[in-house]
Amino acid sequence: MWKSVAWDAINEGKAMKVTRRDLLVWGAGAAAGLLATPVPWKVLDDVSIWSQNWPWIPQPTRGPVEVKQSFCTLCPKACGLRVRMANGWAVGVAGSSTHPISRGALCPLAFAAHQLNWHPQRLRNVRHGSSLSTWAEAQSAFAKASKEGPVVVIDGYSGRAASSVLETFAGKQGGSYRVVATPELRAFTPYEQWTGIPAASLGYDFENARTIVSFGAPLLDGWGTPGRLTRLWAESGAGLSDPQLRLIQIDSSLSRTAARAWQWIEIREGSESALASGLAGALLEQNLVPAHSPVPSMTLAESSAQAGLSVERIRELARLVVAKTPALVVARDDDPAIAALNVLLGSLGNRGGIVPHSEGVKPYVAAESAIGNARAVLIDASVPWEFVPQVEAEIFRFAAWDGGATKADWLLPAPGFLEDLTDLPTAPGCSAQTYGVAPALVKATIEVQSAAQFLCSLDASLPTTAKIIDSRCEDLFRRREGNLYGQQIAAIDKVSSVQSFKEQLWKGAVWAGEASLSKAFACHLKEWPAQTRPVSAETWATQWKPVVMPPLASKLYQESGLREPPRRNA
Amino acid sequence: MSKWRNSFVFAFGLAVALLLGWVVFPRVLYSQKHQPLDFLHKTHAEKSGVADCAECHTIREDGTFAGLPAVEKCAGCHSERVGESKAEAILVDSYIKPGHDTPWLAYARQPANVWFSHAIHVKRANLSCTECHSTYGESDRVRVYEVNRISGYSRDIWGHSMSRLRRAPHEGMKMSDCEECHKQRNVEVGCLGCHQ
């Protein structure tokens, strides 16, 4: 039968031309056939799979994942980190719960700090003025300048091994070493002036305080080592009508700290100093504190008028401050009138007050933007971008990220997050001395040098950061004090050798001494400090040292209204 | 005879479509790639005494699967050329000496959105490697790696059979294959049990 069909078809093919209908019928056959092939179904499937794996969607790296202990090196608060690494790259950051001060907490930005090394504003090249340059040229320019005149070295994170390199260089060269301190550290300068104890060796004994009066210090919002105070606040009855730790926030607006504090005292903006004097007057007037103190020149009425609080309200506040002791006053900055309140309350050198934690710390010389006579200025990468020296000198500025237009003759790319070996001295405000080492966990993808490395490469006689860290570790071990917080907490006596001590430190353990209350100190004011100028309100972004924020931070201010957008640099 | 003619033309169209769909299409859909060198599972198993797949394809301590071994593993025996084969020369000169990982093409690699735990399947469920990978571990040649031009998947995911109707016992690694096996063994997992 099939034969005859074919035969007929062939015969007809001879006789007939292909008609339009043939084409249609052929098409119908082909269409029917196609449905019986994998073509439509497989293409449909593959196209959807393609849409699930679009080649332009980035893929995470593959490879073994390991977790390393380290520290956040972006600001002097020295929080402990657990860094997840894959393929040599940091792929996740979390707080290290074994760290005795930060206790597993981090500021929001740290959680995306591992993205910073890839930030579009990463400084990738040596820049001289507006043109690209090389490390060799920068080195010869700096060598020439340092031969010709004094070099001022500016550091934003004092006390590190690298700081020691900078300071040694400045000393040898005949220049000077200056520090741009954090507000937390600056707040101790009045005490340094009154007692001679260096600011960097003082700390707050929050753990034993029962009332904390904050004059605008954002205590619950990134102030100090974030985890320390927030955890303490949370654990001592946050939200209760009578918590174990009373946090009284004096603030001109309902800041994050004011919103969550036990009490918020609303005052006029910039009147913190005036209120401090008024409060001192009210404390003395009501005999709430021993009377051997100079009386503020400002009357209660003047203070009341400036702060916008009634006299009775200030008296009430005074009673509140001493209702539950020890009481501790925290200033946002170095306002001596606020600092003097602590003298009045007797909290200096006492339990729950301001205590010294370490010895051998040198007082720092604060950097002013007006720098005197200098041939060159070398600015470390830790210096906030807002610091702009006003001086006719050649400026060599190290930075991991480009903060935009700021006067600097040389911009030198510094190591980014976890790209450099550094040590971590005690964070400002801590009541105990701590020490940690953060090795370079991630390799830099560009050619970078820290200021210390730069100087060491110029002057071989300078000790390297690694050497200084080594000797610091040995010194600490020899002191046989304090504990080592690693996988477990171990008293330093239990650590067998200096080698093991060093190894553990390099693996992210942190050494912490004990608050040395035995070295209590007294302080008597001769006269009540004059009022200082009001400090403008700080935003959360200015507490962040790097000039850029990780892109993910936009979740907080752009993709939500949780926080105000960061101030842009001019 | 117009009725016959219609049928014939229809059948002709049908035949052309079937031919294109079943014979030409699979060849067009997949592009072929070759492994960087001829790796012989059989030789390693028989001559070098590598008895267990896990010796090279290890499950790490944290449970993750190392997959294809890094070049250091090969360097353990092949730090210098062992034998005269071309593959040996490529391995030692192009990868081991410069320390580059061999760019193997993984036949059975699932896409990034799949989370397949070898640890759970091998250690907890006690499945043998051949359960999914068949006897590839005994092969004496490297296969050509075929990649789907549209989806980018290895052909092993769909399986060699285009219709998926008459497949070899362990052919195919599509989600439906996973589901089938799970159903057989009465193991229920939600979407995110296997996706990430």
Next chain:
Amino acid sequence: MASTVLTDARWITRGAERISLSRFLLWLSPWAVLLAVGVYAAALCLFYGLNQTNMDNRFAFGLWIFLDLGIIALGAGAFFTGFLVYILKRVELKPILNTAVVVGFICYSGAVAILMIDVGQPLRAWFTFWHPNTHSMLTEVTFCISCYLLVLSLEYIPILLRNRQLRRLPSFLVFEHQLHKLVPVLAAVGTLLSFFHQGSLGGLYGVLRGRPFAFRDGFLIWPSTFFLFILSAIASGPSFLVLIIATVEKVTGRKLVPQELYRRLAFISGVLLAIYVAVKCIDTLVWLNYTSPAAGFAPWQYYQHKGFGTPILFAEIILLGLLPAFLLTFRKTAASKPWLLTAAAMACAGVLLNRFVLTVQTLALPTLPFDDFLQYTPSWQEVASFAGVIAYGVIVYSLSYRYLPLFAAPKGRDSHVSGN
């Protein structure tokens, strides 16, 4: 000369008078431009993604869904007329059947096209058929709408094949005759499908337990909006047909259907609208007094936002519901063309308002006590792609009107119905 060569007389139904081709093209050209802009906007959305729209995470549905729901409701005239003619044997409606089918086809194909742009991953949309979630109203909608679009296409083909040239193809004719026999069956299937998807479109919002403004109690698995949507769709469908036919008559300057037919459609629309309003009133009262408070939401909360107060409820039920129902049913108003058209327009507007309230207001209203009442303005891409659908509708209808015997009855049959 070009003007003599360019003619389409061969394609126009014998005996039908149509404007010259050049005038026809002139009429089409602005619509074609609009369609082109719409296609461009849609292409932008498909290529770059839905960031081209102004929708956001709260306003996850926007203009498109509102108008889709709207045109699908108005397109209900297609299935309902078929239902009346073939199932209830109301043969007097037969002259408008073709128009009803074409309008229905336009509405549904347009809505499906917009839906394909509206989903973020159209390439994976077929997963609904492969891995359907049978509990989802959207699954029901997807299945019924795609099936019904198929039905509409099958209903449209016989009309298409009545074209003077196309009917010459003998095999096509055979096909057409066979298909024609199927039409009553198709009408029945279409009715069933339509009842379900109109209903599930209403159910789409009525099941949203998390949106107490839309959530309704109901019967078995169907919330009350399921039934309300069916009612309002079949009530407004005939009104929409009245508007369309009147517009076509106006544009072409021809009398296409007897005045009596208008009145007939108006009456059907009016009666159904009255039933709808009655049911809607009961539903609203139950919702205000029972359903919403049970979910913890006091009904006054919904109507405290500017521009979305109780007047909107009044407009939806009384002004654009009860009032047109009266106007459409009363012999006196229905006999007057201006009144009739106004009433029909009001009925359509009422249904559109209902769809607007259910889609847009539901999403705009806060649920959490610290939520905002949000507003949203569609982007030009959203507006343009929808305008493109309208242009597409006008073009398809114009072409159908010009080349297909939409109103004239086919030779030999049905001439007793069409009258002239």
Next chain:
Amino acid sequence: MSARYGMVIDVDRCTGCGACMMACAAENNVPALPQATARTGLTPLLVRKVSNGNNGETRREAFIPIMCMHCEHDTPCVKVCPQQAVEVDEATGIVMQMAQRCLGCRYCMTACPYHARYFNWWDPAWPPGMEKSLNPGVAVRMRGVVEKCNLCHARLHSAKEKAAVAGKREIDPADYVPACVEACSTNAIHFGDLGDANDPVSKEAHSPQAFRLLARLGTEPKLYYKSNEAWVRALAEPNSPQASEVQRG
């Protein structure tokens, strides 16, 4: 393995710092795009600011983290998804969103009373090189799909794998802690098994200070909040006095 994972969030302890949001986004490879806004962004975990409505010194503010509440009953999103891209996992109680199955119809977003679902309006993108910092355990979602909190399922995967290697069937609870819980600097977020009566979280959920948002909708969310302050607890109800005063977070 059978659990009903849930959380109790101590609102009194939340300082609104946003660490949880950052940790969540970093853990789950959520892109941060320059064009994204508060209405089009991706914040699977979103901390919102609320107030007691007062002005002056009596004003109180609090912060409420909002994420997928993993509703147990009549789960609104699961019910509406046309192609089973959302499901409640029987073994864990986690409401799972499958980006690869999702067609991007966004019906689930209209169904969610908590606005805890987010649409990928754009293709995800990172500055060049930054893709190396992505978490290897989580696939990046493409544009046109919905995403939300999956309770850091990558961490559950790791925990399961770790258990399998150790030859255990049950995971160690210490191995499965979502990123937000781990990140909270005040330990305000407590995570645990609500099905286990001995779990501290389960006990906390039954304390008189505990409440759930919009509980009367009847969806049985597994995310509890707690506060000692009455005005915060009043936020559970849509008719609370704060309803008129709107705080966008």
